[in-house]
Amino acid sequence: MIHIWKLMENDWKSSLNYYIRNGFKPHPYYYNCSRIEDSYAIGETRHFAGLYFMSVGVLILSIYLPCLFVISRSDLMKSSCYKIMLYLGLMDTCCLTVNSLVTGYLGFIGATFCSFPRIIxxxxxxxxxxxxGSCATCILLAINRCSDINHNLPFRKMFVGKNVYFTLLIPICYTSYAIFFTKPILFDSVYMSWFFNPFLELDSDLYVNVPYTVNNCLVSLCTASLYGYLSLLIHWKNRHAQSDALSKTQKQVFVQSVLICICKSTAATIYVYMQFFHSPPPVILLGQIAWQCAHASVCVVYITWNRTIRRKVAILILPERFRNRVGVMSTTFLSTGPILNQVATEILKANNANCKTNSGSVF
Known part of the structure; x- marks a missing residue:
C-alpha cells in the first residue's frame, strides 16, 4: 500500500489539472525536454501506419456520429440502455479522435512528446x-443488460425512471477524475503508440499511472465475468422458452458481446503490460490497433445489428432517390431495440405462450 501511494504521490503535478493551472505548460521536472539535445530528431516518420489510423478514424467517425445523432433524436432515448449507450458513444468518439486521427497525424510526421508537448x-x-470512462460505462451497460433480463437482481432499481441519470453520474465523475487528476499517456512515433513514460532519462516509476492500471485489470475481469454471466443467463432462458428464434438471437448476442469484450480486454491487457515490461514493436502496434477496435466495434455493432439505427442513419445521410433504390422506407420504422432488448422481449413472449398453449412457440 505504501509503495502504491508513492507511485501516485506525483499524480497532481503530472496531471492535466496542473498543466492548465501552470499556463498550459507541463511540470518542469517530470516533463523537461531540455535533457535531450535534439528533441526533434528522435522520432520516426510512419507514413503507412499514419495513413491507416487516420483513414480508419475518419471512416468510423463518419458512421458513429450519425448513429449518435439518430439515438439522441429518437424515441430510443426513452430506454435507460440507450441513455448509457449515448454516453458511451461520446467517450468512444473522443477516444477515436485521439487513437486514430491524432495518432495517425503524429505518426505520419514522426512526432514525439518533446516535439509537440502541448498537443500531445x-x-x-x-x-x-x-x-x-468508456470502460466504466461499458461495465455499467453490461450490468444494465443483465438486470433487464434477470429482474430479480437488486441493482435493477438503478436504471428505473430518473434513477438512470444519477447512475450516469458514476462514469461521468470517474471520467472527469481520470482526465484531470491522473497522468496522461504520451505519444512516441518510434513505436506508433502512447506511453506514460516520455523517455526523458528519469526513473520510469515516476510515470506509473496506478488508477489506469487498476482500471485495465478490472475491465478485463469484469467484462469477461458479466458477459459470461449474460451468455449463461440467455442460454438458460432460451432452454426454458424452447424457441428457435431466441436461439438465433442468443448467438447474435454472444458474438457481439465476445467481439467487444475481446477488443477491450486485449487493448487493456497489452497497454498495462507494455507500461511495465519491454514489448516488441509488433505487440505494441497490436495494442494500439486493439484500442482503436475497442471503440470502433460498438459502432459496427450498431450499424450491422440494429435495424432501427441502420434505417434512420440511411435516411439521414442518403439522398431520397438512392434510398428508394435500396429499399429504405422513410415513413415507417421497425421498432427494434438493441439486440439484448430483443432477447428480453422474446423471453417474455415465450413465457406467455408457454403458459397458454405449452407449444413452445414464441411467434
Missing part, C-alpha cells in the same frame, strides 16, 4: 481519461 499532453489526458 492535452490529447493524452483526454484519450486516457475517456478510455477509463
Amino acid at each position: 499532453f492535452l490529447a493524452g489526458s483526454i484519450g486516457c481519461g475517456c478510455w477509463m
Whole structure:
C-alpha cells in the first residue's frame, strides 16, 4: 500500500489539472525536454501506419456520429440502455479522435512528446481519461443488460425512471477524475503508440499511472465475468422458452458481446503490460490497433445489428432517390431495440405462450 501511494504521490503535478493551472505548460521536472539535445530528431516518420489510423478514424467517425445523432433524436432515448449507450458513444468518439486521427497525424510526421508537448499532453489526458470512462460505462451497460433480463437482481432499481441519470453520474465523475487528476499517456512515433513514460532519462516509476492500471485489470475481469454471466443467463432462458428464434438471437448476442469484450480486454491487457515490461514493436502496434477496435466495434455493432439505427442513419445521410433504390422506407420504422432488448422481449413472449398453449412457440 505504501509503495502504491508513492507511485501516485506525483499524480497532481503530472496531471492535466496542473498543466492548465501552470499556463498550459507541463511540470518542469517530470516533463523537461531540455535533457535531450535534439528533441526533434528522435522520432520516426510512419507514413503507412499514419495513413491507416487516420483513414480508419475518419471512416468510423463518419458512421458513429450519425448513429449518435439518430439515438439522441429518437424515441430510443426513452430506454435507460440507450441513455448509457449515448454516453458511451461520446467517450468512444473522443477516444477515436485521439487513437486514430491524432495518432495517425503524429505518426505520419514522426512526432514525439518533446516535439509537440502541448498537443500531445492535452490529447493524452483526454484519450486516457475517456478510455477509463468508456470502460466504466461499458461495465455499467453490461450490468444494465443483465438486470433487464434477470429482474430479480437488486441493482435493477438503478436504471428505473430518473434513477438512470444519477447512475450516469458514476462514469461521468470517474471520467472527469481520470482526465484531470491522473497522468496522461504520451505519444512516441518510434513505436506508433502512447506511453506514460516520455523517455526523458528519469526513473520510469515516476510515470506509473496506478488508477489506469487498476482500471485495465478490472475491465478485463469484469467484462469477461458479466458477459459470461449474460451468455449463461440467455442460454438458460432460451432452454426454458424452447424457441428457435431466441436461439438465433442468443448467438447474435454472444458474438457481439465476445467481439467487444475481446477488443477491450486485449487493448487493456497489452497497454498495462507494455507500461511495465519491454514489448516488441509488433505487440505494441497490436495494442494500439486493439484500442482503436475497442471503440470502433460498438459502432459496427450498431450499424450491422440494429435495424432501427441502420434505417434512420440511411435516411439521414442518403439522398431520397438512392434510398428508394435500396429499399429504405422513410415513413415507417421497425421498432427494434438493441439486440439484448430483443432477447428480453422474446423471453417474455415465450413465457406467455408457454403458459397458454405449452407449444413452445414464441411467434
